[in-house]
Amino acid sequence: MDGVVIFFVSGRLDAFGAQQLETWTRDTLRDDDKELVIDMSGTGYLSSGGLRVFNSLKIEMKRRSGRFALAAVGEYPKKVLDMAGFSSVFDMYPTTELAVVDLVKTRKSLTLFNELFYKTILGEGVSLIIEPGWLTTPPVLHVLGDLDKVLHARLTEADIKARKFSEINYSLGLGALGADVKEAMPLMGEMITLYGSMVWLPTDGNNTPDFLTPLDHDSDVVVYTGFNVTLDGPFNEYFTLETSRPDGISIADIYRTIFTSAQERVKSYHGVVAITIWGVLAGLSSSGLRKAPLADAAPADGSSIMDSANIHEWVASDSGNSHKGETLVSFGIGVDLTADLSFFPAEKLSSLSYVNPLNKGAPKTMYLHNHGVVFKNVSYNSSLDLNTQVKKIVTEGEFSDMRHLLDSTRLTKAKIGIAYVQDIVRDA
Numbered sequence: 001m002d003g004v005v006i007f008f009v010s011g012r013l014d015a016f017g018a019q020q021l022e023t024w025t026r027d028t029l030r031d032d033d034k035e036l037v038i039d040m041s042g043t044g045y046l047s048s049g050g051l052r053v054f055n056s057l058k059i060e061m062k063r064r065s066g067r068f069a070l071a072a073v074g075e076y077p078k079k080v081l082d083m084a085g086f087s088s089v090f091d092m093y094p095t096t097e098l099a100v101v102d103l104v105k106t107r108k109s110l111t112l113f114n115e116l117f118y119k120t121i122l123g124e125g126v127s128l129i130i131e132p133g134w135l136t137t138p139p140v141l142h143v144l145g146d147l148d149k150v151l152h153a154r155l156t157e158a159d160i161k162a163r164k165f166s167e168i169n170y171s172l173g174l175g176a177l178g179a180d181v182k183e184a185m186p187l188m189g190e191m192i193t194l195y196g197s198m199v200w201l202p203t204d205g206n207n208t209p210d211f212l213t214p215l216d217h218d219s220d221v222v223v224y225t226g227f228n229v230t231l232d233g234p235f236n237e238y239f240t241l242e243t244s245r246p247d248g249i250s251i252a253d254i255y256r257t258i259f260t261s262a263q264e265r266v267k268s269y270h271g272v273v274a275i276t277i278w279g280v281l282a283g284l285s286s287s288g289l290r291k292a293p294l295a296d297a298a299p300a301d302g303s304s305i306m307d308s309a310n311i312h313e314w315v316a317s318d319s320g321n322s323h324k325g326e327t328l329v330s331f332g333i334g335v336d337l338t339a340d341l342s343f344f345p346a347e348k349l350s351s352l353s354y355v356n357p358l359n360k361g362a363p364k365t366m367y368l369h370n371h372g373v374v375f376k377n378v379s380y381n382s383s384l385d386l387n388t389q390v391k392k393i394v395t396e397g398e399f400s401d402m403r404h405l406l407d408s409t410r411l412t413k414a415k416i417g418i419a420y421v422q423d424i425v426r427d428a
Contacts, residue, residue, distance in 0.1 A: 034066025252361025283321025
């Protein structure tokens with residue numbers, strides 16, 4: 001119906017019925033089918049076998065950049081979905097007709113949106129694919145520490161917190177590893193956490209990143225941090241960008257695309273996003289703290305270390321576009337200054353973003369804060385699951401570098417997970 005494949009279930013969707021459904025869908029779906037609806041009006045029974053098949057079909061349609069939906073779900077199957085925690089995972093509609101209307105509408109709007117972006121934002125030679133994510137809980141940013149104290153080099157031992165990082169998926173900030181807080185404090189530099197792996201740039205003058213990937217998640221090893229932002233929750237959407245342009249696409253352009261797209265399409269967008277990028281570099285532009293922003297080294301006049309008079313003493317930068325052709329895995333925060341930001345209290349916004357004078361891409365329209373890790377000899381395949389690949393890369397990849405990313409960093413290919421932030425929480 002209108003290009004959407006529909007299966008009508010008749011009878012019990014138990015283990016045997018699930019096997020039949022799996023076989024029939026596998027044999028029937030064509031390579032170009034992207035939307036699938038299971039009409040359950042003919043069944044009053046659902047077991048875990050059916051849930052497994054539904055989950056498999058959702059993953060498959062997501063791989064095809066399409067959608068999977070259930071329609072006319074009866075009372076008992078709905079209870080099973082609720083009990084298993086899948087009611088918020090699968091799109092469900094009262095009737096098949098309503099499901100088809102919404103799936104077709106989404107398809108047409110995304111196609112029109114993609115065509116618009118090719119011509120107006122991304123330019124010629126660029127492709128964009130938008131895929132829905134698994135929205136189970138609203139994405140929230142947790143902020144630990146005081147960014148203002150970091151920017152004005154006012155950190156004391158009382159401001160340093162010990163945080164277990166082995167169970168954190170995505171975070172960035174300022175941190176160090178050490179036997180205790182006194183050992184860690186003088187070495188505090190740019191830090192990123194990716195699926196339990198902690199990578200940081202010590203401020204010891206050697207300009208060499210360090211990292212730790214714990215195999216034991218019950219380990220009591222902690223990171224000492226003066227400031228940290230952690231994403232709690234899933235990605236709402238995934239963007240896949242590719243370009244034939246040898247100079248690639250800048251991080252500033254990627255954020256601009258996300259912001260403009262969200263203002264057009266996303267009702268839950270309030271001007272703040274958290275993103276994870278897995279991509280291939282056309283050139284890395286970066287910066288890093290030269291020394292830890294501790295109170296005993298603060299500028300005498302009380303000014304920020306980012307002020308023009310101080311920045312070259314405090315921050316080293318490299319705009320030479322290094323690491324071309326290597327793999328980047330990054331996590332970052334973006335604030336859209338062209339959006340209505342009134343959803344968030346001003347003090348919450350100021351707790352996670354600041355003006356970096358080294359960012360030249362769009363200083364008047366956005367605040368960006370991104371850290372990234374570079375790996376060598378990693379194959380890129382945008383059809384693979386982003387989170388699974390990030391976890392695999394950070395545990396098995398050949399580590400090359402870690403930096404604070406400037407917005408002029410450029411990529412030729414990128415798969416991007418986007419969380420439209422719904423709250424900013426200041427952690428004690």
